[in-house]
Amino acid sequence: xxxxxxxxxxxxxxxxxxxxxxxxxxxxxxxxxxxxxxxxxxxxxxxxxxxxxxxxxxxxxxxxxxxxxxxxxxxxxxxxxxxxxxxxxxxxxxxxxxxxxxxxxxxxxxxxxxxxxxxxxxxxxxxxxxxxxxxxxxxxxxxxxxxxxxxxxxxxxxxxxxxxxxxxxxxxxxxxxxxxxxxxxxxxxxxxxxxxxxxxxxxxxxxxxxxxxxxxxx
Amino acid sequence: xxxxxxxxxxxxxxxxxxxxxxxxxxxxxxxxxxxxxxxxxxxxxxxxxxxxxxxxxxxxxxxxxxxxxxxxxxxxxxxxxxxxxxxxxxxxxxxxxxxxxxxxxxxxxxxxxxxxxxxxxxxxxxxxxxxxxxxxxxxxxxxxxxxxxxxxxxxxxxxxxxxxxxxxxxxxxxxxxxxxxxxxxxxxxxxxxxxxxxxxxxxxxxxxxxxxxxxxxxxxxxxxxxxxxxxxx
Numbered sequence: 001x002x003x004x005x006x007x008x009x010x011x012x013x014x015x016x017x018x019x020x021x022x023x024x025x026x027x028x029x030x031x032x033x034x035x036x037x038x039x040x041x042x043x044x045x046x047x048x049x050x051x052x053x054x055x056x057x058x059x060x061x062x063x064x065x066x067x068x069x070x071x072x073x074x075x076x077x078x079x080x081x082x083x084x085x086x087x088x089x090x091x092x093x094x095x096x097x098x099x100x101x102x103x104x105x106x107x108x109x110x111x112x113x114x115x116x117x118x119x120x121x122x123x124x125x126x127x128x129x130x131x132x133x134x135x136x137x138x139x140x141x142x143x144x145x146x147x148x149x150x151x152x153x154x155x156x157x158x159x160x161x162x163x164x165x166x167x168x169x170x171x172x173x174x175x176x177x178x179x180x181x182x183x184x185x186x187x188x189x190x191x192x193x194x195x196x197x198x199x200x201x202x203x204x205x206x207x208x209x210x211x212x213x214x215x216x217x218x
Numbered sequence: 219x220x221x222x223x224x225x226x227x228x229x230x231x232x233x234x235x236x237x238x239x240x241x242x243x244x245x246x247x248x249x250x251x252x253x254x255x256x257x258x259x260x261x262x263x264x265x266x267x268x269x270x271x272x273x274x275x276x277x278x279x280x281x282x283x284x285x286x287x288x289x290x291x292x293x294x295x296x297x298x299x300x301x302x303x304x305x306x307x308x309x310x311x312x313x314x315x316x317x318x319x320x321x322x323x324x325x326x327x328x329x330x331x332x333x334x335x336x337x338x339x340x341x342x343x344x345x346x347x348x349x350x351x352x353x354x355x356x357x358x359x360x361x362x363x364x365x366x367x368x369x370x371x372x373x374x375x376x377x378x379x380x381x382x383x384x385x386x387x388x389x390x391x392x393x394x395x396x397x398x399x400x401x402x403x404x405x406x407x408x409x410x411x412x413x414x415x416x417x418x419x420x421x422x423x424x425x426x427x428x429x430x431x432x433x434x435x436x437x438x439x440x441x442x443x444x445x446x447x448x449x450x451x
Binding site: 046047048049050055056057058059062063064065066067068070071072073074076082083084085086088089092093112117122123124125126127128129130131134135161162163164165166 | 247248249250251273296297298299300301306310318320321322323324325326328329340341342343344345346347348361378388389390391392393394395396397398441442443444445446447448449450451
């Protein structure tokens with residue numbers, strides 16, 4: 001079975017390490033915050049100027065001056081800090097954020113990512129995504145493996161305008177976890193009950209299948 | 219003699235001198251920390267042909283969305299504009315020119331504009347449509363593009379507290395683009411929730427020095443929320 005959104009979030013959270021500063025994009029990445037292990041300290045960065053983002057506020061504690069990058073009202077954890085957008089992106093571009101998780105439309109085996117623009121459709125903008133992919137060394141892209149019509153989103157070459165060039169090394173889809181090395185996807189894990197053949201069939205870019213591809217443990 | 223006293227008493231005075239076709243740099247992220255009343259004053263004045271640099275373009279009926287109603291904006295420089303139907307309509311019809319700029323690059327363009335740095339190299343946008351036509355250069359094996367600083371005829375911003383000299387403190391994530399926007403405007407206009415007497419702010423806790431501020435006004439704010447998300451007790 002393909003992973004649900006919650007399961008994707010759970011698998012993302014397994015990439016967290018104690019003491020990590022993490023930036024989570026809107027959507028599935030944000031859900032990963034719910035699966036931070038209790039014995040681990042992880043600090044969430046929100047690019048609008050907050051390090052140490054907490055959960056949503058209680059109704060009576062909503063503060064219009066405290067939102068996340070998705071413009072949702074949030075809280076701060078103990079030890080949080082606040083700063084300007086310039087400072088926030090200095091952290092991001094300067095490589096100080098340990099892990100970035102974000103969504104995409106397409107990823108190719110050169111490590112290119114397309115995530116902000118579909119020509120002919122309404123363009124809303126890249127927000128902070130271009131800065132995040134350019135600045136971080138450790139990025140996980142979460143996405144569905146194929147479109148609803150069954151077309152692969154893991155390509156030999158992205159067809160959409162790029163958000164970043166040669167910057168992605170790890171992709172988690174609803175079917176598989178893959179690394180990108182030397183212009184190839186390397187299959188590392190498969191979703192429980194999903195066969196290697198299914199993954200091969202839905203991966204357009206070159207895919208290396210090691211002898212053993214374990215199922216994800218969730 | 220006004221000396222360093224930056225306080226003005228009316229919004230008309232605060233935005234005096236703003237003319238058609240000027241460039242305005244605005245603080246705010248979404249509707250958080252936006253100069254609500256300065257935007258309303260620009261609407262009241264009816265200034266048109268404006269180029270506005272701001273991370274977002276407001277929503278229908280709030281923030282910079284108000285200036286779209288009377289087609290006062292000619293060009294928008296922003297990173298994300300997806301919350302506004304009127305904006306979409308004017309962009310699609312070609313009435314409104316849009317320069318999409320990555321969020322961190324936009325913040326740094328404002329910072330550089332206020333800091334006397336004419337341009338800077340950044341890896342953000344290299345190999346993407348944002349880098350098209352821009353000078354690029356390799357440093358230590360990585361590719362960077364040259365981005366130019368941004369300066370405005372005016373900047374409009376919102377802070378939490380200010381003293382009469384324009385020394386400012388911001389509150390929580392309402393800080394966002396406001397400090398850089400202020401530094402990048404030839405005439406920087408700031409509205410605050412509270413004006414205190416000089417000496418009442420601890421100099422160590424001032425977020426932005428009054429040297430950057432030209433006009434300061436006390437406003438009252440609606441603080442609209444775009445996405446009210448709560449948890450149950």
